[in-house]
Amino acid sequence: METNATSPLLKLQGLSASVGDKPILHDIDLAIGAHETHVMMGPNGAGKSTLGHVIMGDPEYSVTSGTVTFDGQDITDLSPDKRSRAGLFLSFQAPVEIPGVPLSSFLRATVEGREGFNMKGKEFRKHVRELAKSLDFDPAYLDRELGVGFSGGEKKKLEMLQLLLLKPKLAILDETDSGLDVDALGVVSRGIQEYRKTCDGTLIIITHNTRILEHVDVDRVHVMVKGHLVHEDDAALIADIDAHGFERFEQAATPKADA
Amino acid sequence: MAKQRTEVADIDRSLYDFSYGEEAAEKLDAGLTPEIVREISAKKDEPSWMLEHRLKSLEIYHESRTPDWGPSIAGLDMDHIVTYVKPNTDQKSDWDSLPDDVKNTFDRLGIPEAERSYLAGVGAQYDSELVYHNMQDTASRMGIVYSGIEEALHDPKWEELIHDKFMTLIPPTDHKFAALHGAVWSGGSFVYVPKDTKLDFPLQSYFRLNAKGAGQFEHTLIIVEDGADLHFIEGCSAPKYNVANLHAGAVELFVGKNAKLRYSTIENWSKNMYNLNTKRAVCDEGGQIEWVSGSFGSHVGYLYPMSILKGRKSRCTFTGITFAGTGQNLDTGCKVVLAAPETTAAIETKSISKGGGVSTFRSSVVATPAAENSVASVSCQSLMLDDHSRSDTIPAMDIRCKHVDVGHEATIGRIGDDKVFYLMSRGIPEEEARTMIVNGFADPVSKELPLEYAVEMNNLIKLEMEGAIG
Numbered sequence: 116m117e118t119n120a121t122s123p124l125l126k127l128q129g130l131s132a133s134v135g136d137k138p139i140l141h142d143i144d145l146a147i148g149a150h151e152t153h154v155m156m157g158p159n160g161a162g163k164s165t166l167g168h169v170i171m172g173d174p175e176y177s178v179t180s181g182t183v184t185f186d187g188q189d190i191t192d193l194s195p196d197k198r199s200r201a202g203l204f205l206s207f208q209a210p211v212e213i214p215g216v217p218l219s220s221f222l223r224a225t226v227e228g229r230e231g232f233n234m235k236g237k238e239f240r241k242h243v244r245e246l247a248k249s250l251d252f253d254p255a256y257l258d259r260e261l262g263v264g265f266s267g268g269e270k271k272k273l274e275m276l277q278l279l280l281l282k283p284k285l286a287i288l289d290e291t292d293s294g295l296d297v298d299a300l301g302v303v304s305r306g307i308q309e310y311r312k313t314c315d316g317t318l319i320i321i322t323h324n325t326r327i328l329e330h331v332d333v334d335r336v337h338v339m340v341k342g343h344l345v346h347e348d349d350a351a352l353i354a355d356i357d358a359h360g361f362e363r364f365e366q367a368a369t370p371k372a373d374a
Numbered sequence: 375m376a377k378q379r380t381e382v383a384d385i386d387r388s389l390y391d392f393s394y395g396e397e398a399a400e401k402l403d404a405g406l407t408p409e410i411v412r413e414i415s416a417k418k419d420e421p422s423w424m425l426e427h428r429l430k431s432l433e434i435y436h437e438s439r440t441p442d443w444g445p446s447i448a449g450l451d452m453d454h455i456v457t458y459v460k461p462n463t464d465q466k467s468d469w470d471s472l473p474d475d476v477k478n479t480f481d482r483l484g485i486p487e488a489e490r491s492y493l494a495g496v497g498a499q500y501d502s503e504l505v506y507h508n509m510q511d512t513a514s515r516m517g518i519v520y521s522g523i524e525e526a527l528h529d530p531k532w533e534e535l536i537h538d539k540f541m542t543l544i545p546p547t548d549h550k551f552a553a554l555h556g557a558v559w560s561g562g563s564f565v566y567v568p569k570d571t572k573l574d575f576p577l578q579s580y581f582r583l584n585a586k587g588a589g590q591f592e593h594t595l596i597i598v599e600d601g602a603d604l605h606f607i608e609g610c611s612a613p614k615y616n617v618a619n620l621h622a623g624a625v626e627l628f629v630g631k632n633a634k635l636r637y638s639t640i641e642n643w644s645k646n647m648y649n650l651n652t653k654r655a656v657c658d659e660g661g662q663i664e665w666v667s668g669s670f671g672s673h674v675g676y677l678y679p680m681s682i683l684k685g686r687k688s689r690c691t692f693t694g695i696t697f698a699g700t701g702q703n704l705d706t707g708c709k710v711v712l713a714a715p716e717t718t719a720a721i722e723t724k725s726i727s728k729g730g731g732v733s734t735f736r737s738s739v740v741a742t743p744a745a746e747n748s749v750a751s752v753s754c755q756s757l758m759l760d761d762h763s764r765s766d767t768i769p770a771m772d773i774r775c776k777h778v779d780v781g782h783e784a785t786i787g788r789i790g791d792d793k794v795f796y797l798m799s800r801g802i803p804e805e806e807a808r809t810m811i812v813n814g815f816a817d818p819v820s821k822e823l824p825l826e827y828a829v830e831m832n833n834l835i836k837l838e839m840e841g842a843i844g
Binding site: 168171172173174175194195196198199200204205207210211213214215216221224225226227229260261277281 | 792803806
């Protein structure tokens with residue numbers, strides 16, 4: 116396990132966030148070293164997705180205290196596009212549909228002006244088509260409108276395609292496995308491994324199911340309950356949660372009996 | 375980050391106050407008189423029936439009320455309407471006196487210098503004569519007539535046809551500005567497509583108007599005979615500036631049996647314009663009219679192209695988009711009359727409002743008792759880009775027939791924050807993300823346009839979106 120204790124790639128310090136007046140994240144401290152794979156687990160509604168969105172800078176949430184530091188830079192007030200260009204990536208749990216926007220033009224726009232991307236149009240299209248094939252994603256979809264009429268599996272494959280296209284330093288995968296059939300799940304796992312292999316990437320995998328983790332080397336596992344990070348351990352915790360669920364963590368988070 | 379701002383400032387009237395000489399000032403007080411109308415007619419050396427038509431229209435004009443049901447046209451100086459009819463041609467307006475928004479837009483759209491001056495109304499004729507003549511030659515080899523309507527009126531071969539059709543679809547009694555048009559119309563296009571003739575490239579009035587002088591009271595008359603097929607494109611994306619800020623043109627389209635006419639327009643009048651244009655088409659049995667309409671310019675607009683489906687199984691489609699920005703109140707839509715059995719009408723419109731702009735979609739579908747087994751669908755989607763813009767939908771239906779199927783759906787929405795965030799999370803800056811979503815929204819319309827016009831329309835949207843944030 117590679118750890119860089121002095122300067123992790125991503126560092127959250129005392130991070131609290133709310134949506135409107137409603138606090139959701141409470142005083143989160145988290146450090147992710149470069150090239151590590153972390154897993155964020157917890158019951159539904161624990162705030163895992165919110166955490167991913169806040170790290171990416173979703174204006175839906177406001178940071179009420181604390182800081183987000185990425186690659187040595189305080190990005191707490193940075194807009195999402197700049198976070199993306201700094202090397203952050205969030206794979207959406209529910210990728211959006213944007214009618215009238217061709218997928219191919221969208222992909223082109225995501226790499227436009229990025230350092231290291233100087234592929235010509237033809238070369239770029241070829242590259243994208245190869246990525247699509249490697250993910251069993253029908254290249255015919257590249258001519259369609261972004262997300263429109265895509266199945267859940269196709270949407271998630273498209274997220275993986277962008278992960279491999281943009282090669283971020285850190286990728287947050289928000290429930291990328293949810294609602295997928297076995298085949299699509301296999302493709303997503305392959306995408307994750309490909310990202311680890313070719314980019315030596317750093318991962319935060321948000322999930323409440325352990326299946327997707329079967330083929331991934333996990334460095335640390337974090338448990339989130341009701342907006343708090345309540346526990347952290349090595350990969351062995353996954354099997355433990357698989358067997359016993361989140362109950363003991365939930366009890367720890369709420370001393371009062373809560374129905 | 376310094377943002378480029380091309381947002382249009384509020385209308386500053388002083389920009390448009392041009393000084394007139396003493397001679398012109400005398401005429402200002404005269405109002406619109408039969409003498410002025412006679413003078414216009416005499417200059418054109420018209421047939422006497424046209425002079426009579428003008429004088430009759432003038433009477434109707436004086437008798438009719440100014441419309442009060444739509445956006446305010448109080449900014450028009452109705453007491454001195456002659457200033458719109460006869461702007462002082464000797465005015466010393468020059469490039470520097472143009473409003474900045476017009477100049478900026480020329481810059482951004484990359485309009486060539488010579489053309490800019492022309493479009494701005496301050497220069498000599500734009501040198502597009504050659505394009506126009508090539509187009510005209512090809513068309514004429516197929517027996518198609520494509521000329522100025524005033525020229526055609528002087529041709530004994532066409533005078534009678536024009537006499538039979540002129541302002542029969544849009545009679546001067548229709549409304550005050552139709553009457554005004556009837557009295558003072560000037561310039562415009564005449565197209566005649568003989569039976570079973572299909573032209574495989576669009577005729578573009580852009581070149582013709584530039585070559586001959588773009589008018590404010592131009593009359594377009596198109597006759598597509600049985601089985602013939604034509605695509606006509608009116609306008610262009612470049613903002614057209616005119617010191618006299620009233621546009622009351624008329625478009626009359628006659629579509630024969632099993633004939634097809636596509637009439638596309640991109641209108642981008644400068645933002646001082648009152649665009650009170652009237653367009654109407656009539657279709658014989660099996661005839662088809664397709665409207666594609668993009669409204670971007672003008673301060674105030676009233677525009678409702680009308681299709682009269684008078685022959686059995688005649689059809690119309692209307693695909694339109696309206697973009698109302700700061701200082702704009704655009705009332706647009708369309709009208710359909712289902713006047714025969716088994717007619718169909720498909721109306722799909724998009725409207726976008728931004729920066730306090732007001733966009734109103736107004737439609738009228740009338741099914742006469744003769745419209746047995748006809749079908750009409752009306753769909754209007756509106757997008758409001760901020761909290762102080764406005765969008766209204768006013769669909770009217772008048773169904774006088776039992777067996778018709780008329781449907782209407784309207785949605786009014788905003789750009790989803792989740793969509794913007796998604797695009798931004800992939801490295802696309804906010805303004806570009808919003809522009810992308812708006813262009814996507816407009817896509818069903820741009821798809822209907824020839825490629826170069828679609829590109830221009832996307833550029834226009836991009837331009838309108840700049841400075842939309844912050």
